[in-house]
Amino acid sequence: MLTVTGVCRSAGARWILDDVTCAVPAGSLVGLLGPNGCGKTTLLRIVARLAAPEVGRVTVDGDDVATLSRTTLARRAALLAQHADTDLDLTVIEVVLLGRTPHRRSRWADSAADSAAATDALARVDLDGYADRRWHTLSGGERQRVHLARALAQQPRLLLLDEPTNHLDIGHQLHLLHLVRRAGITTLAALHDLNLAAMFCDTVVVLAAGQVVAAGAPAEVLTPHLLADVYGVHADVAAHPTTGRPVITYHPPAS
Ligand SMILES: Nc1ncnc2c1ncn2[C@@H]1O[C@H](COP(=O)(O)OP(=O)(O)OP(=O)(O)O)[C@@H](O)[C@H]1O
Numbered sequence: 001m002l003t004v005t006g007v008c009r010s011a012g013a014r015w016i017l018d019d020v021t022c023a024v025p026a027g028s029l030v031g032l033l034g035p036n037g038c039g040k041t042t043l044l045r046i047v048a049r050l051a052a053p054e055v056g057r058v059t060v061d062g063d064d065v066a067t068l069s070r071t072t073l074a075r076r077a078a079l080l081a082q083h084a085d086t087d088l089d090l091t092v093i094e095v096v097l098l099g100r101t102p103h104r105r106s107r108w109a110d111s112a113a114d115s116a117a118a119t120d121a122l123a124r125v126d127l128d129g130y131a132d133r134r135w136h137t138l139s140g141g142e143r144q145r146v147h148l149a150r151a152l153a154q155q156p157r158l159l160l161l162d163e164p165t166n167h168l169d170i171g172h173q174l175h176l177l178h179l180v181r182r183a184g185i186t187t188l189a190a191l192h193d194l195n196l197a198a199m200f201c202d203t204v205v206v207l208a209a210g211q212v213v214a215a216g217a218p219a220e221v222l223t224p225h226l227l228a229d230v231y232g233v234h235a236d237v238a239a240h241p242t243t244g245r246p247v248i249t250y251h252p253p254a255s
Pocket residue numbers: 011012016034035036037038039040041042043
């Protein structure tokens with residue numbers, strides 16, 4: 001389980017996260033929503049301890065992340081960053097094996113378990129046969145899937161995803177979120193596509209200007225009123241005939 005309690009973070013003279021409290025129950029997928037610049041990436045980075053909060057606390061399975069060693073935290077939590085890239089001339093399997101770093105017994109050799117975890121992770125993102133391809137020859141969507149494979153190979157208890165469906169075609173967007181949901185890993189995912197969030201997330205947390213303005217089941221939170229308030233858009237929200245989950249149809253802006 002992930003808990004975030006009273007987290008504040010400033011940049012210059014303003015708060016970019018202002019008293020943020022939220023939780024991701026064990027095994028659930030929580031969508032972190034909100035418009036550009038509302039603080040989603042900053043919050044994910046604080047949970048991954050790439051940035052520190054000025055106030056507040058983050059715990060993973062009961063332990064304050066500030067007290068965990070880098071290796072212990074890396075064994076527990078994997079972050080798929082928004083603009084993950086590498087300039088190194090690596091093959092796909094070498095990138096995926098980077099996810100094994102916190103588990104390695106030897107700095108120099110991959111164990112059978114490392115190789116098995118990496119090969120399995122590549123298959124799960126639908127990239128069998130890509131192991132020996134060079135990273136720089138991959139398309140944007142293929143790179144995104146390799147990065148997810150790296151995070152899965154890390155075998156984390158907590159998965160932090162920053163816009164994981166970026167660059168992916170609709171088939172792979174659905175496949176990725178289905179995969180994440182079925183993996184049963186405690187996951188906090190920043191998402192811009194509200195229909196995908198509604199389809200896959202157990203609950204959603206909506207940030208606006210660094211504050212939590214709504215949290216709960218997608219059907220409770222994703223109302224026309226909230227979409228107008230937070231995103232400034234007009235939309236109809238209907239219940240899916242089979243799942244009951246919200247389906248959003250946007251209206252073009254009035255000219
Ligand atoms: N180092 C920094 N210095 C100044 N401002 C910053 C810094 N880091 C983030 N910000 C600002 O904090 C706010 C939150 O940024 P953040 O990247 O967390 O937003 P986001 O919700 O992930 O946005 P997006 O949906 O566009 O990716 C933005 O206004 C951003 O410009």
